[in-house]
Amino acid sequence: MMWLLAQEQAPVPTLGIFSAGSVIDFAIVLGLGVIIWVMVARARTGRKIPEIKKIAGLEAVDEAIGRATEMGRPVVFIPGILSVDNPQTLAAFGMVSHIARQCARYDTRFLALNCDPLPYAVIEEITRQAYLEEGRPDAFNPDDIRFLSAEQFAFTGAVIGIFERERPAANIMIGAFYAEAMMLAETGSFQGMIQIGGTAMTAQLPFFVAACDYSLIGEEIYAASAYLSKEPVMYGTVVAQDWLKIVLALIIVVGAVLATVSPDSTVLRDILGGY
Amino acid sequence: MHITSDPGIWCQAICTLAVYTYLYKDNPIFRIAENVFLGLATTYWFVYSFFNYIKPAIVEWIGTNGQYHYVLAIILGLLIFFRYVPSLSWIARYPMSFWVGYGTGYTLAFTPAVWLNQITASFVALNSLQNILIFVGILCTLVYFFFTLAKENPVVGGIAEVGKWYIMIALGSAFGNTVLYRWNLFLGRANMLITQWLGYTG
Amino acid sequence: MERLMKIDRRLLYLISVALVAVTIFMPLGLPVKVSPLAVQTYDAIQNLPDNSVVLIAPMYDPGAAGELNPMLKAMLYQCMERGYKIILGNTNWTLGVAIAHDMITPIAAEFNYVYGTDYIEFGSKPGGSVWMQSAQTDLAGAAIVDFNNDPIGQFPLIQAVPRLTQEYIAAVLVLDCGTPGAVEWLQIITQGTSIKLIVGEIQMSVPDSMTYVQSGQYNGMIAGSRGGAEYEQLVGRPGAALKSQDTMSVIALMVALFIVLGNIGYVTRKR
Amino acid sequence: MRKEGPMILTVISSLVVVFSTYFFLGQKWNLMEPLNNWFQISYAIALALGFVNLTVIHVKYIQRKREGWFYSIVLLLCMYAYLVLGMIQTQNGLQFDWIYVNAMSPLSATMFSLVAFFITSAAYRAFRIRTKEATILLVCALFVMLGRAPIGDAIWGNWSAFVSKWVMGTLNVAGMRGINLGIAVGGFATALRIMLGLERAHIGGSGTQ
Numbered sequence: 001m002m003w004l005l006a007q008e009q010a011p012v013p014t015l016g017i018f019s020a021g022s023v024i025d026f027a028i029v030l031g032l033g034v035i036i037w038v039m040v041a042r043a044r045t046g047r048k049i050p051e052i053k054k055i056a057g058l059e060a061v062d063e064a065i066g067r068a069t070e071m072g073r074p075v076v077f078i079p080g081i082l083s084v085d086n087p088q089t090l091a092a093f094g095m096v097s098h099i100a101r102q103c104a105r106y107d108t109r110f111l112a113l114n115c116d117p118l119p120y121a122v123i124e125e126i127t128r129q130a131y132l133e134e135g136r137p138d139a140f141n142p143d144d145i146r147f148l149s150a151e152q153f154a155f156t157g158a159v160i161g162i163f164e165r166e167r168p169a170a171n172i173m174i175g176a177f178y179a180e181a182m183m184l185a186e187t188g189s190f191q192g193m194i195q196i197g198g199t200a201m202t203a204q205l206p207f208f209v210a211a212c213d214y215s216l217i218g219e220e221i222y223a224a225s226a227y228l229s230k231e232p233v234m235y236g237t238v239v240a241q242d243w244l245k246i247v248l249a250l251i252i253v254v255g256a257v258l259a260t261v262s263p264d265s266t267v268l269r270d271i272l273g274g275y
Numbered sequence: 276m277h278i279t280s281d282p283g284i285w286c287q288a289i290c291t292l293a294v295y296t297y298l299y300k301d302n303p304i305f306r307i308a309e310n311v312f313l314g315l316a317t318t319y320w321f322v323y324s325f326f327n328y329i330k331p332a333i334v335e336w337i338g339t340n341g342q343y344h345y346v347l348a349i350i351l352g353l354l355i356f357f358r359y360v361p362s363l364s365w366i367a368r369y370p371m372s373f374w375v376g377y378g379t380g381y382t383l384a385f386t387p388a389v390w391l392n393q394i395t396a397s398f399v400a401l402n403s404l405q406n407i408l409i410f411v412g413i414l415c416t417l418v419y420f421f422f423t424l425a426k427e428n429p430v431v432g433g434i435a436e437v438g439k440w441y442i443m444i445a446l447g448s449a450f451g452n453t454v455l456y457r458w459n460l461f462l463g464r465a466n467m468l469i470t471q472w473l474g475y476t477g
Numbered sequence: 478m479e480r481l482m483k484i485d486r487r488l489l490y491l492i493s494v495a496l497v498a499v500t501i502f503m504p505l506g507l508p509v510k511v512s513p514l515a516v517q518t519y520d521a522i523q524n525l526p527d528n529s530v531v532l533i534a535p536m537y538d539p540g541a542a543g544e545l546n547p548m549l550k551a552m553l554y555q556c557m558e559r560g561y562k563i564i565l566g567n568t569n570w571t572l573g574v575a576i577a578h579d580m581i582t583p584i585a586a587e588f589n590y591v592y593g594t595d596y597i598e599f600g601s602k603p604g605g606s607v608w609m610q611s612a613q614t615d616l617a618g619a620a621i622v623d624f625n626n627d628p629i630g631q632f633p634l635i636q637a638v639p640r641l642t643q644e645y646i647a648a649v650l651v652l653d654c655g656t657p658g659a660v661e662w663l664q665i666i667t668q669g670t671s672i673k674l675i676v677g678e679i680q681m682s683v684p685d686s687m688t689y690v691q692s693g694q695y696n697g698m699i700a701g702s703r704g705g706a707e708y709e710q711l712v713g714r715p716g717a718a719l720k721s722q723d724t725m726s727v728i729a730l731m732v733a734l735f736i737v738l739g740n741i742g743y744v745t746r747k748r
Numbered sequence: 749m750r751k752e753g754p755m756i757l758t759v760i761s762s763l764v765v766v767f768s769t770y771f772f773l774g775q776k777w778n779l780m781e782p783l784n785n786w787f788q789i790s791y792a793i794a795l796a797l798g799f800v801n802l803t804v805i806h807v808k809y810i811q812r813k814r815e816g817w818f819y820s821i822v823l824l825l826c827m828y829a830y831l832v833l834g835m836i837q838t839q840n841g842l843q844f845d846w847i848y849v850n851a852m853s854p855l856s857a858t859m860f861s862l863v864a865f866f867i868t869s870a871a872y873r874a875f876r877i878r879t880k881e882a883t884i885l886l887v888c889a890l891f892v893m894l895g896r897a898p899i900g901d902a903i904w905g906n907w908s909a910f911v912s913k914w915v916m917g918t919l920n921v922a923g924m925r926g927i928n929l930g931i932a933v934g935g936f937a938t939a940l941r942i943m944l945g946l947e948r949a950h951i952g953g954s955g956t957q
Contacts, residue, residue: 311826315847321831368754369753379765390929390932408919417930443884
């Protein structure tokens, strides 16, 4: 246990066991965990889970694949440029299996283009699995799942080259994007592809909204895998997201009313850990 | 005007101009520049992380300090190469799981502090038009993101619609700022060429 | 109309470069109004206690230098005019400290700042937010050597600042262009402390960072090249940012025109 | 061991981060620092995966004399020559650093600045008022763009003040905060879904359970 002897001066604990100022943070993690758990448990026992509204950008995924099938051209998927430790990349993984399955079913070519070696490895495995589950392992071509470059703009250049050579009919971009978002969306738009773009990078979102046919805004990408899976258990977790937002909205309302009535009151702020 | 004789600046200028040839069309000069860049970048980050993490781990942490558990960290990292062995490729899932777990934990542990503050910042006194607009906007935007509320309901639908307006205005602001920023990047390069390379000081 | 829509993109590029060139060589000199946010930022730095120690972190690379260099320069001038002690360095942006080194050296000479006593450069350390955590508990231990690879513990300024906590530093000034950046300094160093966080922000991230300004998590923000131009005027040293504003005007007009024209074509074609 | 093992490792590593951040584990316990180092070390090794991967791909291109194979030679030459230099000199070596400052970094900055041109042609060819939302967005963008540059004030004296107070400082703040709170909740829920084992795409599940 020698290697645990690192910190010399430690902060004073709160309530005996919590690091300073982290009680409320932990309560939130625990609270959301409990809500998700309850919703999942409800779904497992077959009880009713509220309907999820239609998300146009996700409904359009099947339409895009259908269009590509009709035209006999490939579908491209890009999972952003960050690695597996970013939640947006994890959200992208949730969509890959759905898209790959649809492509396997309709015998449409599926291209996944990667900028980080780790998502590349994961997506290759998900796609292989999807083709297997659709009974088309022969149709899976490992060369269509590509690692292009770990360098942002070298990657972008390579993708644009593929757009020009292979002429895909549909381009689905979900994940963490930076400046390349606009370059990719511009090229795709000019080539008349049907494009779906989604990211939680707020600086890049406007370009997806302006240049793509459908866009997924922020939180919508995190609901995507649950939405597409159509499984009650996963639906339950999306409902839990809504519950947390209701709690947040209520706190904001109470806080604003308090601030209006008694501007000097810090009660609520103190409860929320003094932020 | 006095053109520099510094070979470093010349190298920078040539690299810059080589990339800009792409604006005319894709051509061999650009593709050479692109591949030189890709090669250098790949190696640079590898060398950087080797001398900052791998070497210190072996020499100092394990060698000098005797923190032998870092041997396991190195082995864990190396397991990713099992993906090249088809029959054992599942072993590569172990390091992957560790990274995902770390990222997951990090998201859970470090983000609440930041957005809790965003919540308390929304406790605005409803006594000015500006504050009321902020307050209403935050709530409407949150409603827009509700996945289970029936948007067919005219009241809910109306609120979500207002939320959408707020979202589009925020994204429009982001758009407007980004356009100007992108051109600033070009100005940076142009400035390098004009002042440092060509020596124009007017 | 059809012909207008099929216009070669190279023509668009040519037009834009020509316009930029014209404004570089023949400035219009449009006045730049100073906004309340710039004043707030300037005051936040100006009103730190005398003899404060500030940490300046140039978290950028040459890509963002066009916008952030002028801000850094003006910040250095303001801090030295106020006589603050400066700790300069960052984590993960190796070129940022090289740019900053070339900038601080002549300014420090101008103000007779002594290296090691009045200012120090600890260079760029790998690790991002992980490094910040260690610097929070032991600055000298986390930095080890300075920009010139000399042991950093020997310098009086570092001995006076054993940790990056509110007892020792008054403000963190971050030039921000990505990750790790201002948000990491906020999360790890300044959140919940009395340390002021002032951010020089690239224009692109301004809308997002605005929410942190409104919440008071950022005590000030220099908002993009426009903010830089305003700040330069407040510090009384007009420079590159102010100069670039004419170009920004021309670009804004041009892009606006392209969007309008393109959409007129789009709408008429759709009919 | 194929699926359960990785799943358990995911849960344990995330729990360690969560607990060592939130809980006070006695005066001399600090799990975070060694764990951070674990992450950095293993990730640094995995960067070599990208290195190996590129080598394999481009050697293949050269062998097959695929179109543009000459560029693959350029790429591999740069990669390995720079690697040898770096391994001899370390990252602080004089020549190694010279190449970084005078070749790699201008190349990177210039590639990045190409975006300015893309955005200009996109303004003309791609940013369309396809939907009502896109229309609001583009109108607001024009307004902000002109307000952030001095030209706005030259047209109407209070343009920049109006934009910074009402658009950027009010409507934008509300909208951005709503988006960001949504993103925080969504990222949070995704993280929890992974920790609870509901989402396991990263370990070869088919996306969901």
